[in-house]
Amino acid sequence: MDTFNRVGYLKPVGSELWKQGANLPQLEKHVSTTFAGFPCFVQVPFQSYHNKPRLGVDRLNDKSCHRRCSFNHPKLSQKRQIYILCCWKHSPQNGTPSVVRQAQIHRKTSETEVFANIALDGQGRAEIDTGIPFLDHMLCQISSHGLLDLHIKASGDLHIDDHHTNEDIGISLGLALLKALGDKRGIQRFGHFIAPLDEALVQVVLDFSGRPFLHYGLNIPTQRVGTFDTQLVREFYSAVANSGQFTLHIRQLEGINSHHIIEASFKAFARALRMAIEYDARRLESIPSSKGSLSQDTQVLNK
Numbered sequence: 016m017d018t019f020n021r022v023g024y025l026k027p028v029g030s031e032l033w034k035q036g037a038n039l040p041q042l043e044k045h046v047s048t049t050f051a052g053f054p055c056f057v058q059v060p061f062q063s064y065h066n067k068p069r070l071g072v073d074r075l076n077d078k079s080c081h082r083r084c085s086f087n088h089p090k091l092s093q094k095r096q097i098y099i100l101c102c103w104k105h106s107p108q109n110g111t112p113s114v115v116r117q118a119q120i121h122r123k124t125s126e127t128e129v130f131a132n133i134a135l136d137g138q139g140r141a142e143i144d145t146g147i148p149f150l151d152h153m154l155c156q157i158s159s160h161g162l163l164d165l166h167i168k169a170s171g172d173l174h175i176d177d178h179h180t181n182e183d184i185g186i187s188l189g190l191a192l193l194k195a196l197g198d199k200r201g202i203q204r205f206g207h208f209i210a211p212l213d214e215a216l217v218q219v220v221l222d223f224s225g226r227p228f229l230h231y232g233l234n235i236p237t238q239r240v241g242t243f244d245t246q247l248v249r250e251f252y253s254a255v256a257n258s259g260q261f262t263l264h265i266r267q268l269e270g271i272n273s274h275h276i277i278e279a280s281f282k283a284f285a286r287a288l289r290m291a292i293e294y295d296a297r298r299l300e301s302i303p304s305s306k307g308s309l310s311q312d313t314q315v316l317n318k
Contacts, residue, residue, distance in 0.1 A: 116292075117164075118194035120187045126179040127171035131187040135195050135292050137164030145169040145184055147177050149243035150251070153281045154184075160285035181247045185254025192259045196292065198310065199223055204303040206291030210283035215270030219283035221291055222262040225309045229256045232266040233280060237273040248277055252284075260310075261291075 116135040122128070141158035143151045145167060158165035167188070171180030196202065207220040217233070229252055235245040256263040265284070270276040295303065302309055 127183040129169045129187040132166040133191040134164035156281040185251040186258045189255040189258030201299040206287035208286035212275040212279040215275035215279040216268040217279040219287045220264040227257040228262045230264040
């Protein structure tokens with residue numbers, strides 16, 4: 016695990032959660048909204064389920080902590096898979112804020128419906144089902160190389176084409192990032208990475224400035240990769256940057272294979288994103304801006 020951004024998963028699994036005398040009313044209070052069988056996150060105080068709370072640094076090698084919990088909650092009509100998150104405590108060895116940076120977005124229009132869960136301080140776990148196989152593959156790159164726990168389920172008017180679903184997934188991902196980052200206190204803010212994939216080489220630079228902007232410099236030689244329309248790559252990045260309120264520059268340095276160029280861009284985006292959202296140990300309590308704010312005064316308008 017990284018030095019910063021640690022989040023622990025509660026150890027008990029299944030019905031054992033109840034047998035160990037958990038504070039059920041307190042758990043009820045923290046239960047998040049669940050989406051029709053879709054995994055959700057439940058945030059619980061670290062101290063609530065540990066008789067002798069240990070410092071976060073002591074749990075780094077405790078692999079049994081990183082488990083998914085499934086249980087019957089009294090308020091849920093059926094068994095759901097729930098991610099139990101507990102905050103890490105402050106300590107000299109682990110001085111990062113004890114905040115679980117996660118968000119859920121449910122976006123529904125007459126054309127699409129998207130459920131998105133994101134945990135910024137994750138392990139690179141992904142559960143993606145968009146109905147667009149190539150986009151699923153690219154979103155898994157963001158999760159894996161960005162070390163985000165990312166869960167996206169989408170349905171849309173794919174009988175027309177992939178455009179609306181692709182764009183609305185980008186909007187939902189951007190909104191989830193924006194919500195999970197909050198006021199962006201303590202983060203690095205800037206991120207950059209150059210990723211190769213065989214002959215392809217792509218650079219991504221981003222800034223969580225609160226000012227949406229996309230410079231798109233990919234020259235993809237074919238119109239399709241499999242059944243995926245390569246014009247939609249730009250639409251996806253535009254949607255993410257605009258709804259996430261960040262500046263994004265993408266430059267193709269080399270490359271002749273369409274699949275390689277696109278995948279290299281997603282890997283570079285993931286690593287740049289990971290860099291930008293990491294905590295800066297020297298300014299944990301401050302917002303990384305001379306203006307003192309990285310938020311827009313106006314709300315993002317959903318397209």
